[in-house]
Amino acid sequence: MQFLESVSLASYTTFGIGGPARWFAEATSEEDVTAAFAFAGKRGFAVFVLGGGSNLLVSDQGFAGLVLRVGLRGIRQDGDVFHVAAGENWDAFVSHAVNLGYGGVECLAGIPGTVGATPVQNVGAYGQEVAETIVSVRAYDTTLEQFVTLTATECGFAYRQSIFNTVQRGRYVVTEVAYALRPHAAPHLAYADLQRRFPAGSQPSLAEVSETVREIRHGKGMLIVAGEPDCRSAGSFFKNPVIERTLYERIAAKSEGPVPCYPAGEGQVKLPAAWLVEQAGFPKGFGEGPAGISSKHTLALVNRGEAKASDVLVLATQILQGVYKKFGVTLEMEPVVVA
Structure with a gap:
């Protein structure tokens, strides 16, 4: 098992975004996992566990500890x-x-x-x-x-x-x-x-x-296909929110058309985050900078080529604030933010 220094994490994520890991190692056995934590523990480093990198947004500063990629197979x-x-x-x-x-x-x-x-x-x-x-x-x-x-x-x-x-x-x-x-x-x-x-x-x-x-x-741009412009993303960026039925009824009363929803337990409903985002003024293809909304799916924020994590977070914050202002619903980001 090798412990490498200053390894860029961008290539290990589907977003193609991220600064360097202070240390990086790949575990191909359970013994490697314990060895990695022993290595980090002796040096006082935090450990971040990396899988396929498909649900991550790594900060531009990277990660100051050990990134452990899990590579066990079988x-x-x-x-x-x-x-x-x-x-x-x-x-x-x-x-x-x-x-x-x-x-x-x-x-x-x-x-x-x-x-x-x-x-x-x-x-x-x-x-x-x-x-x-x-x-x-x-x-x-x-x-x-x-x-x-x-x-x-x-x-x-x-x-x-x-x-x-x-x-x-x-x-x-x-x-x-x-x-x-x-x-x-x-x-x-x-x-x-x-x-x-x-x-x-x-x-x-x-x-x-x-x-x-x-x-x-x-x-919908949710399949990772090399070379396609809308595929550098973390998939759905926002979770479908579960809200009280009373809030849903207030939203429906103010809406010009039907508000889609799904049952989510007693007194609650689940709303499609994509519908909320679009209705709040953020359609497919939104954004003029290096980070934008996919042209195929409203929930996918994409790296158009040279986006940084900060670009994605600015766009995400704009969407979060817009949805809350219009509907009073707080969306939750789905990807893990690594800093």
């Missing part, structure tokens, strides 16, 4: 449970499962990043969430300084949340995730975009649904 199948190393490419694993005829993650195709990131964000799209299939998560516990296995319940999954990005942020380094998938399953077609592609009565295969999801994501 897939082991035990019956209907797949034990997948954290460094495996997520979309490649989806394809692997679908090709074997296993359902449960087919709608999560095309999402960039690594397997290790999926329980952290409780990754979800097109009507599925990884929380529905995760059995357990193996991780290095930096508090106990040992490896532990957490059940799905212990992970505390909620919408785009887990203990890994909330109450226990920074405590665990995910090294393996176990997913219980369904053999010979029918694909999940709950999401409106998929129902339009596959009307009632049709019986698409898991592979057809996965490929359709990739096509939809591509059309």
Whole structure:
């Protein structure tokens, strides 16, 4: 295991933005993970764990500690449970499962990043969430300084949340995730975009649904394709907010047309962040500087070539303030900001 100095982080992120890491190392085994924390501990450095870099905005100053890239690889199948190393490419694993005829993650195709990131964000799209299939998560516990296995319940999954990005942020380094998938399953077609592609009565295969999801994501600029102008982003930059129904009713009363929403528990609804952003005056293609809104999807902020993290944050703040001023709704940024 090598510890490198002053490594630029821009090339390790889908945004293509970021200053240098003071130290950088890649772990290809669990022993490497413990060695990295020992190295940082002796020097008093903080550690930032890097996966696929698809949900990050790294500051222009970089990171003053050790950036540990998780590169553990391997897939082991035990019956209907797949034990997948954290460094495996997520979309490649989806394809692997679908090709074997296993359902449960087919709608999560095309999402960039690594397997290790999926329980952290409780990754979800097109009507599925990884929380529905995760059995357990193996991780290095930096508090106990040992490896532990957490059940799905212990992970505390909620919408785009887990203990890994909330109450226990920074405590665990995910090294393996176990997913219980369904053999010979029918694909999940709950999401409106998929129902339009596959009307009632049709019986698409898991592979057809996965490929359709990739096509939809591509059309929205949410598929990382080298050389395409709207692909240097962190995906959806804002989470869909969950608000009180009373606030929704006030927004609807002032709106000239229908306000889209989805049920989110008793007395609450979830609003599409993309609708809020656009209605607040920030359409697709907005922005004249190096950072702007994708021409394909309102929620994707993009690096048009030479953007800095500060450019993205200025634009994000402008959008946040505009949405709050018009609707009284506070949006939450989805990418992790590394400083």
